[in-house]
Amino acid sequence: MQILKEHAKPYWRDITFSILAVIVMAGASLWQPRLLQNIMNAIIADNQNQVMQYGIQLLVLAVIGLVAGVINTIFAAKVSQSIAADVRANEYKKIQSFSFGNIEKFSAGNLVVRMTNDVNQVQQLVMMFLQSLTRIPILFVGAFILALMTLPRLWWIVVLMVILIALSSQMVFKQMGKFFTRIQKLIDKTNTLAKENLQGVRVVKSFNQEQNETTRFTENSDELTHVNTTIGYLFSTMIPMFMLISYVAIGAAVLFVGRGIIQHPSDLAAITSFISYLMQIFFAIMIGGMMATFASRGFVSLARIKEVLDTEPDLTYDADAEELELSGDVSFKNVAFTYPGDQKPALENISFDVKSGEMIGIVGATGSGKTTLAQLIARLYDPSVGEVTVGGVNLKHVNEKSLRRAVSYVLQRAILFSGTIAGNLRQGNQGASETELQKAAEIAQAAEFINRYDDNFEHEVEERSANFSGGQKQRLSIARGVVGNPKILILDDSTSALDARSEKLVQEALDRDLKGTTTFVIAEKISSVLHADRILVLDNGQLVGVGSHQELLQSSPIYTEIYETQKAKGANA
Numbered sequence: 001m002q003i004l005k006e007h008a009k010p011y012w013r014d015i016t017f018s019i020l021a022v023i024v025m026a027g028a029s030l031w032q033p034r035l036l037q038n039i040m041n042a043i044i045a046d047n048q049n050q051v052m053q054y055g056i057q058l059l060v061l062a063v064i065g066l067v068a069g070v071i072n073t074i075f076a077a078k079v080s081q082s083i084a085a086d087v088r089a090n091e092y093k094k095i096q097s098f099s100f101g102n103i104e105k106f107s108a109g110n111l112v113v114r115m116t117n118d119v120n121q122v123q124q125l126v127m128m129f130l131q132s133l134t135r136i137p138i139l140f141v142g143a144f145i146l147a148l149m150t151l152p153r154l155w156w157i158v159v160l161m162v163i164l165i166a167l168s169s170q171m172v173f174k175q176m177g178k179f180f181t182r183i184q185k186l187i188d189k190t191n192t193l194a195k196e197n198l199q200g201v202r203v204v205k206s207f208n209q210e211q212n213e214t215t216r217f218t219e220n221s222d223e224l225t226h227v228n229t230t231i232g233y234l235f236s237t238m239i240p241m242f243m244l245i246s247y248v249a250i251g252a253a254v255l256f257v258g259r260g261i262i263q264h265p266s267d268l269a270a271i272t273s274f275i276s277y278l279m280q281i282f283f284a285i286m287i288g289g290m291m292a293t294f295a296s297r298g299f300v301s302l303a304r305i306k307e308v309l310d311t312e313p314d315l316t317y318d319a320d321a322e323e324l325e326l327s328g329d330v331s332f333k334n335v336a337f338t339y340p341g342d343q344k345p346a347l348e349n350i351s352f353d354v355k356s357g358e359m360i361g362i363v364g365a366t367g368s369g370k371t372t373l374a375q376l377i378a379r380l381y382d383p384s385v386g387e388v389t390v391g392g393v394n395l396k397h398v399n400e401k402s403l404r405r406a407v408s409y410v411l412q413r414a415i416l417f418s419g420t421i422a423g424n425l426r427q428g429n430q431g432a433s434e435t436e437l438q439k440a441a442e443i444a445q446a447a448e449f450i451n452r453y454d455d456n457f458e459h460e461v462e463e464r465s466a467n468f469s470g471g472q473k474q475r476l477s478i479a480r481g482v483v484g485n486p487k488i489l490i491l492d493d494s495t496s497a498l499d500a501r502s503e504k505l506v507q508e509a510l511d512r513d514l515k516g517t518t519t520f521v522i523a524e525k526i527s528s529v530l531h532a533d534r535i536l537v538l539d540n541g542q543l544v545g546v547g548s549h550q551e552l553l554q555s556s557p558i559y560t561e562i563y564e565t566q567k568a569k570g571a572n573a
């Protein structure tokens, strides 16, 4: 609720107009039966003048109600759309401040649902609130009082009908509330399944998993349909049930009034207006109940959005930290790191110093902690123990801009964004000139294929970069990494999709053109780091060897074993 209050503040004027319009609407609805009663009495009394007078009043009232309805809808739609847009923007802004760890905790798919489906629910909640929240109580209380005033001796019919409808609607709506929570969870799951399936479409197809994937998705989708249908059934039984109660009430009223109608002819007009009020009470309870149930769905969404907005980024930058030109020196001092929720540390007791301009290879078995180490240099996570410094500055106190300018991290999986090649490369350096783009592309061995396009760097990158091969994506990703001429470049297995010749050309170009840059090359194949100044050998999260290739062959059994195994397989040919 706090979120709604905060986001509603800028729109208080529109909200006031909308609520005023709704009050007028409710007033018009309540006054209509009264006027009809007056018209009928005038007809019975054969007073043509009064019939005309009330008839005109009825017409004016209808127009007022209509205009108020339109005004209410316009303002309610405007306010609900604006609040939803603000909530969505704030959520997006918050998510941008999240660390890797924060995002992993929610999962990307789940965050997308919280920014789309949940925001839509909140928008509907606001709309409903502005259209019905004031109207329903006014209508209920007004119709209740007016019904009693119209035919006071039938008070017991009104009270009995209210009790019966309220009790049965409470039963039905309580049941529905449970289903709405379940629907939300199923929508989350459906989205995750669809996203996983489409993103991993190549795996699905190559492993012939279409049938299994379809079954998994269908089961979930069927359950969603089942819950939605059950809600539909509940509605379809609820409405006739409520109608029955109100018709019995109307029947009773007609019966009791009908007996004395000859003695009291004015009761004929009163009974029509009494019936109208009974119907208004009935609709107020039913719509109020429905609103409360739908609102419960909106409140579930609000709570999910609140969870995102209330999450503190677990990695923040000191706003007062001075912007510096960081050097390429990197130090790890007794660093240990455990992923959130994990028991076992991914890295333990890591210490080393790297000087500007050095080329450092990082090798080790799968899961030994190579990527984790690289992520600590780029400050995607903070170490659990110890400290990491870049250019002599502890990363916990570094200026964010300085760090991003100094460190460029080319990820294991090349990810490009839809747009143009130039747009993607400039993510590494917004102000890069055409010449700088060309230079970066040449280092990454991407110039050759980019220059083959008529539109060169303006060539389009499709969604999920589907129009590029794995090797081309990696080259573009490397080009993006070097275009800013970083002080520190981390290549996390970034040449794995390149043939041996291209890989060698990239390494030679890096040696030649990024001379002062400290380069960390994470590689599965030792052949990729043979020429490194030093190689760090990781094993099960521990640093078990540091030295040149030749030194490690003398000093590190683990390194020698990996090297020999790869040599035997011809991997380093």
Ligand SMILES: Nc1ncnc2c1ncn2[C@@H]1O[C@H](COP(=O)(O)OP(=O)(O)OP(=O)(O)O)[C@@H](O)[C@H]1O
Pocket (backbone or CB within 6 Å): 104, 339, 340, 342, 346, 364, 365, 366, 367, 368, 369, 370, 371, 372, 373
């Ligand atoms: N996001 C994560 N959450 C929890 N545990 C993780 C996460 N990422 C990695 N790990 C765990 O941390 C350990 C080190 O993983 P890391 O990715 O650093 O290894 P790696 O040497 O780079 O492996 P590879 O060569 O396969 O890329 C592994 O045991 C892995 O399961």
